[in-house]
Amino acid sequence: MAVVALNWELGADWGHIARFLPIALGLRERGHEPVLLLRDLSRAHALFATHGIECLQAPLWLRQVTGLPAEINLTETLFRFGFLEPEGLMSNIAAWRALWKRIGAQLLVCDHAPTALLAARGLGQPTVVIGNSFAVPPLAAPLPPYRWWMAHGSQDGQQGTAKLLPITTVGWPSPRAASKA
Template sequence: MSRVLLAWELGENYGHLSTLLPLARMLRQRKHEPIFVVRDLAVASVLLGKEFSFLQAPLPSESNRQSRVPVSYADILSGRGFGKRDVLAGILHAWQVLFDLVKPEMVVAQFAPTAIVAARQASIPSLQMDTGFECPPEVRPYPCFRPWMKITREALLEREDALLQTINVVCGWRSEDLRTALRADLSLLITLQELDHYSGRRGGRYIGPIFSHNTGEKFAWQHTTGKRVFVYLRPFPELRALLAELRQSRAEVIAVIPGIDRELADSFSSEQFRIISQQVRLETLLSQADLVVSHGGHGLTSACLLQGVPLLVFPIMIEQWMTARNLERMKTGLRVSREALRKHGCASALSDLLTDPLYSERAAAVAAKYRSYDQNKTIDRLALTVEQMTAGIQNHQARAH
């Protein structure tokens, strides 16, 4: 039996833990001991409950986070502890204390870059399992994901070099490249190649998406005729306008909106338009949906394309915008900005997606391409990989003694 630490440091909401949870269950089924170290204890309480033990991940305080709008992965790191030597040193020390307490034989990282660096310091093997956005291609500099800001290559390199110097000083390393300093022992991309936020990546090891689609309450479509629209959103300023447009479409709507204002939900709720604030099981809902409306989160988007369902996306984060760009390139979805929603609504996009067969045909083509994809087999192979990596270090330690 091995003790495996599953780390999540960056990103919001349920998606990151939902990615790690199926692997944790498989590891426990194989008689290993998974322990989570998480960014958000409230999210962990909802998803993990009493099923797994979890601890708070070391994070920089709000006052030590940089407010500059990130244009590349280097900026994300800079704003989350890598930009200041004393902050990075403190976070890495806290990870070492956690390692001493937990005594893991393996670290599995999901958007957890300092966990990977700390594992390297402690000579603990690490497996990085990320979507494309969380694991950018190994090019120098990292790609700029806000090209309209016209940041020069020299400026991007300057920011990366500053981070590399900080890491080398704090860790006592002599890494010549930021990518080397941040590299896990094994990096796997848990996405479809078509959904990689950095299209055109070379050398990526794609193993397919992992998402939790069978947890939560069961709901079913009530009508056998008409269009069916599944909605998964978070409350945002334009939500009321969007719900009004959906009601005008006359489709049957099941809308999952955690944290929605009760008064707002009641004003739209009807037999034809159900609004739910808790998690629901997606399997049956997606397989019978004509359209999904979301912010463009990676897990739900992956599940939709594997079911051949087009999407209407309202991005609120840069990685969601990048996902929406991929959907539009494939003609499997459309994107509407918040500004466009305020000024013009989304009736035209809704109508196109519900009536033009192009979008459903293109989504069906993606589903057909990946018809043989089995998430359970991917999780099983991941668990086997973890076992092989921990066995390797255990054999090495045995020989040393």
């Protein structure tokens, strides 16, 4: 029996946690123990308590980041959630890892959980990413703009990617380098 951590970090409302219910029930039917690490616990009890599924608070970036231009793509959205501040980001990474260790997670399932995905790098732990196309963007650099129909400068998005790259590779190999090893 494996402990499976279902992780949700960004976004709002029922969509993310409701997606976890059939996954958690299916895992339990197969003898595994699902544990949910959720951004917002306020509705979790109503959905999961009757099924006896444990729900815990996920690590979150709470400090408001100001002075940034309007977001062009997901990279720039991540700037608002700690990806421009290495110390704070590393604190959240450490918190994710500590939670997974505490519950004995053997598999990670991430729904719109970018810091959790970053925390999983280098652990050698199986990780599954689920979600819609907003939370699971294409593997491209720069990421496509949210408003694809509007004209953007050729540098838009690329500057954000350049700022993000050093943060996401601190302490771990880049995903492409790791896949070639």
